[in-house]
Structures are given as structure tokens and as C-alpha cells.
Amino acid sequence: MPKRVTILDVARETGFSVCTVNRALTGKPHIVPETKERVLEAARRLGYTPNAIARSMGRESLRISVIYPDKWPSHFSALIEGVRNRLSELSDYRIEAVIKEISGFVDGTNFLKAVDESVHDNSRGVIFAPVAAYRNREEIFQALAASGLPHVAIGGVAEVSSQTLCNVRHDSLACGRLAGELLGLALPATAKTAIFIGRKTTADHKLKIEGLSEELERHGMNSPIVCETLDDPKMAFPSARVLFSEHPDITGVFVGTENIAGVLKYLEGAKKSGEVKLVATGISEAVVKGVADGLVNASIHQRQRLQGRLAVDALVKFLDGGEKPPSEILVMPQVLLRENFKEKLE
Amino acid sequence: MPKRVTILDVARETGFSVCTVNRALTGKPHIVPETKERVLEAARRLGYTPNAIARSMGRESLRISVIYPDKWPSHFSALIEGVRNRLSELSDYRIEAVIKEISGFVDGTNFLKAVDESVHDNSRGVIFAPVAAYRNREEIFQALAASGLPHVAIGGVAEVSSQTLCNVRHDSLACGRLAGELLGLALPATAKTAIFIGRKTTADHKLKIEGLSEELERHGMNSPIVCETLDDPKMAFPSARVLFSEHPDITGVFVGTENIAGVLKYLEGAKKSGEVKLVATGISEAVVKGVADGLVNASIHQRQRLQGRLAVDALVKFLDGGEKPPSEILVMPQVLLRENFKEKLE
């Protein structure tokens, strides 16, 4: 086996010390350009690749702050679980996490405070779940930019600041399309369909409607009727009543997060259980039960845990090796049927 | 942050040297039982956890042999790609791979030779893709057992030797069930269905038939008609002709690996394109094209790359930390529709 070339090889080759070679390789100051050039050339010529593991042993441990709201556990807790898991896998790597759960959902003052803390507790980067509902979202982004800390967003908000290192989110359009494919597969072209969603104006929701409509159209079907529940799961039940009263011939529905329980309850009361093809989102208890009972045909899972893991990897690679991630990482949702609900989901 | 407890902390606590502590912690010989006991107790009490990264820096590099046949690239190449990728991610970890591609498919002599080589080139473990078709499969397993090298199997063979450290394979039953769910979703209970598969007697294929039948039954449908192509893709076309001549009312088919092209060709010739719901397996070019054209409704992907990665992780964790993997790792297949075919697949 050709032994891997190390920083020492480059040092010997150029006649400089490993210390100087390190400066050149890591782009640190206090080195004359010509020296740097010669080292870099030699490194290239010898085929040097840095050993990330040795690097992590050498440096002091990297602290990362994680900031997220204490609401919507099926979404945010899952994201943070992914972050935590990945971070703890990296503990041998000398990465440590400071987890900051923020209360308050519309008022983002505490969130702002947490950003400030991150600077003072010597964090080297931030992972945060921005919330569309915060009134002072702009201010939060500004604080983050001002902090000078690289920060990566998770969880599906489409708009982030230009200073954000990377935005990890699920592919909302694909989510809608997958639901559309399933309904298209299950129903004749003449079928009438609907979608239950928080609010049309949220970017994520808008994209889901768009994806669903596109795919239904490909199957020769009409656009779905859109039911807004204004992010209030309690509205799902009355909304369903109104919807099915007005359109008793609906045979397929895509049900956005949190609304499935209300829809199922309505259908049961109306003696329509099993008569409507249902595609849900996520892996909440209500969805799992609906699928197990055979009343929900499929679910589109946005893989929050995976999003969390990817966010950590993006930030750590940047912090540790200077590798710049893409400004956006789109996670393809996963199609869940009865059988693969059993999978240990990332 | 509470600094992590290291081997040095345990040494100080017990009064022994790090060297002795290491002996106790790694179960090495040349240590009196009482010393070992005291060290272990202290380690437990202090909450010591080994740092796998420091360990990898300390030890010499670990060589792993990978043995696989040069046939069926859509299956074996994908498995090995996963193995390679994971192995190269672990190169900083001082893991090196010796890849051995074996020609000959029914006669496993070369395979046997490769096992022998692995012992002599100082490999510390083996990852191999056992082939059901080898006449001397038993002999290969015996050689592996005799070599004393930990070995993990990949690729879907249900029966391995009791000496095999771990068998990584896709969940064939789940594969059949997922196909059944999709056909059940797409078709009425009265529909007639079929399955194209290599041979009924292969364990993998038997399980797929079983899973498919189960799920169809749950949907009130009859068992599928089974078409064996005897692992010869060329047979798919004539088989399809016979099948559809005898049963022109079939409206749903689950098509096992490699047979999709023949089936599509038959349907096209018979002017039946699009009239039969088709669920395929894998991500071969023919499947991708069929899905893009809207002629194949879905595919069940057995995630060979993931299988390869998991095999590496199982072996490395055992070699490096003594952590014994489960004797079998079942990979849940993935449901692929038109939209999520775009995903970068593991």
C-alpha cells in the first residue's frame, strides 16, 4: 500500500517546517506569499490530502450552538433529534454542542438572546430553526449576520438571509408531487380531490399545492380543492365537514401535517371511513395509527432527522476544513406505506 | 463543558500506567485478573468511554478484503460501490481496502483463491458477496471459517454460515409487500395480477412472492400468477407473451430485476402500453426510462449502496472496537416513484 502523504512529507520536500507547511495549507496568516506558493505546489505535486481525524485531534474542541423553539414537537423535536444524534456521533471528533431550546413562538426575543449567548459562550457556529411566524425574523437574521458566526438553518423555511451559510430543508414541491403521484395511481382521471394545508401563503404550503396540482394534471385530473386550516389542527374537523358537504364526491385527499386526526374523525362520523384515498404527511402517532388501520394509504415523510444530520455535517465541514456547503440542501421526502413505516426512520 | 474522561484519568485514578489501563480496557493478555478488575471498575466509575478516533491514530492501519463476482453489475457493482464509498470515507481512519473482483460465476474456484489471498496479504477482515449459484458455496464458507478472519456477507443471500459475523441483505418479504401495497392501491379487488421472477426456489424470490401475495390478499385480491424467467432476462419477452395470451385480463404486474425490458417490449407490441399497472425493482436504465415514460408506475429499490456501507460499518466496528454486530442486518427497500427517482440514491 502506498503510504499516504502527510504534512511531514511536504515539509521535507520543501525544506520548511511542518509548522510553516501547516500555515500554508490552512491559509493562516504570517507567511510570505512565495513560501506559501511553494508549499502549496509541493502539496499538490505529492498528492497531499489532509487527514481530518488528525486535524480534530490537534485542534481544540469545536463548540456549536443549536437554537430552536419549544413548539411543534413533531417537527422541531425531530429536527433537533437528528442534530443531536449526529453531534453525539461526532463527539470523538471533539465537537461539542450547546443546545438552546427557546420558548415563545411569535415573539422571538428569546431567540435573539440565544444568538447573543452563542457569541459569548465561545461557540464557533450556529444551527438554528427559523420560524416563519416570528415577527422579528429579520432582526434575528441581522443578529446572526452581525455575530460573524457561520450559521445554518434547518426545517423548511424557504427564505433565509444571504449571510446564512446553508439552508437545509425538505423539498416541498416534491412532497406535493409525490402525494399527487399516489393519488393519481389510486384514482381514475375523473376523480375529485382536495388538500388540507395550513395557509396558502406560506411558501412551503404553496409549493405543496403546486406540486400536487402538477402531478394530478399529469394524470388528467382537476386541481385539488384547497382547505386552509390556518395552522390550527382543531380546524381540520369542521373544515372537513364543510368540504365534504359541499363536495360529497371527493375521493382523494392530501392531508398536511397535524390535520389528519380531524379528517379521519369526520370521515368516521360520516360513515365514509375507507371510501376516500388519503395521503398524509409525517410520522405522527395519528398517521401511524391511520396507516395501521388501513385508513391512511400512504404518508410523505420529510425526514427531519436527516435534515438535522445534514445541517451538522455542512457546518462541521465548513468549520473544520473550510469546505463551503451549497447555499441550499434540499431533502427529498420519503414515501411511506404500511410496510416501510416499520423502518427505523432517519 | 465537563472534559471527557480519558485513559490517563483512569491511570491516575488507579495508580497504574496508561499502558496497563489499555491492556485492561482492550482485553489484551499479560495482565493479572485483579489489576484488570480494578481498572475496569475505575473506568466504569469515572464514566470512561474510549475515543475511537484517537484509537485509530494509535493503531496501525486496518486492511480489509472485499471479494465479489464480476457479474450482474446492477446488483454487485452497486453493492461494491457502497462498500468502496464507505471505505474511502474511512481512509482518514486508517482503514485500507483490497478489492478483489472475481470472474467465474458458477465455479467458485477463484473466489476460494481470493479468500486464501486475504489471509496472506494480512487482511484483518473480509466483506464478500456470496453467490447462490456457486457449486462450491459450502467450500467457500468453510475456507472463510478456517481463515479465522471475521467476514460479513452482503447482497441478499438468505443462508450464510454460522461463522459469518454478519449478513447484510435487503428485506425480500418487505419488497414483495410494498409491491403488493402499490398494486392494491392502484387496482380494484377483482383485479388479476402476476409476478415475474427468476426462480421460485431461490429464497429471495420465494419471499418476494410471499410478501406480494400477502398484501394482495389484504386488499381482497387473488394470489398473483408466477412467471419464472430462470434468471434469464431474455425469457421475459416470451414469458410475457404466454402469460398475457392465457390471461388477457391481467392488469397489474410486479416485475423482478432485469425482466422489465422484455415485459415493456411485449406490452408495446401488443398495444397494451399503459394499460397494465407495473411495479418494477431496482434502478436500472430500463426501469428509469420506463418510469420517465410513465409506463412503469413505481419501483422497489433494494438499496445496494446502503447495504455496502452498512457492511463496512459492521466490520470496522467489530475489528476496531470489538463491537459485535447483529448476525443479520435487514435493509428496508425504498419506494421509488417518478419524482423521487431524482434523489441521489444511497
Added chain:
DNA sequence: CTGAAAGCGCTTACAG
């Protein structure tokens, strides 16, 4: 600007 030295947390010959 450049380099000698110590250190990260382990393992591995080599002595005793």
C-alpha cells in the same frame, strides 16, 4: 516571517 516543542488520546514494540 519561521521553527522547535508540546499536546490531542490512544496503541505498540521494547525493557524491566
Added chain:
DNA sequence: CTGAAAGCGCTTACAG
């Protein structure tokens, strides 16, 4: 059976 020392490939103060 036990320990002192060197080494894995880097980084980071600290001198020069």
C-alpha cells in the same frame, strides 16, 4: 506482569 517511550498526523502557543 507492568511501565517508559515513541508514534499516529495534525494544531497551537511560544520563541526566535
